[in-house]
Amino acid sequence: MFVIVAGAGIIGKEIVKMLVKKKHDVVVIDRDREVCEMLYAETGAMVIHGNASDILVLEEAGAAQADVIVCLMQSHADNIACSLLAKSLGIPRIIARLKDPRYEQAYLEAGVTTVASVADLLINRIIMGVEQPKVKRIMSLSGGAEIYAVNIPEKAQVSGMRIREVTSQSKFPREVVFMGIYDENQGSFQIPRGDYIMQPGYTVFLVSKPEDIGKATDILTREK
Secondary structure (H helix, E strand, O other), X not given: OEEEXXXXXXXXXXXXXXXXXXXXXXXXXXXXXXXXHHHXXXXXXXXXXXXXXXXXXXXXXXXXXXXXXXXXXXXXXXXXXXXXHHHHOOOOEEEEEXXXXXXXXXXXXOOOOEEEEOHHHHHHHHHHHHHOOOEEEEEEOHHHOEXXXXXXXXXXXXXXXXXXXXXXXXXXXXXXXXXXEEEOOOOEEEOOOOOOEOOOOOEEEEEEOHHHHHXXXXXXXXXX
């Protein structure tokens, strides 16, 4: 898939890295030359130093061939202008980050096909930071479940244990499921099975209901 990412801030950078890892063709547009150079060095993605609300820049990025554009610029005006131009250039899917719900209708009228609201996510992350500082809420799923990320500390008791040994503990909630493990040292993401061995420094991704994540986090982060 050919994806244009307009805006390489914190979220934009991570999205670009993920898309490149998944072998998509990615073109990044950002106003900051230093950011463009750094992202190219890190990912090898094609980068264009410019304003994505400029039709000439979008044409240079290959908008006529793009399957999707992701608008992640700081300014609502820039994101709306970019969306309008992307629609006029025939990009079939337009995704935009919405920071202020008052702009949602404007985004939709500008041709945005997917509005990604961050307000609820930020609020829930703040609450989670207060209640469970060792865990981060990533996203909501249907049915009341959430995806959480938990960092395994260096001296964790679960270090060296297999996942099935962790989940078989009487106090580990039965409804909590391991969905992924990220090894920062190796830069790899694994879909774990029951015999996968836990290591310190891993980031563990769990599917859980909010009422269960605290108990699971306590077990995963308890130190020797």
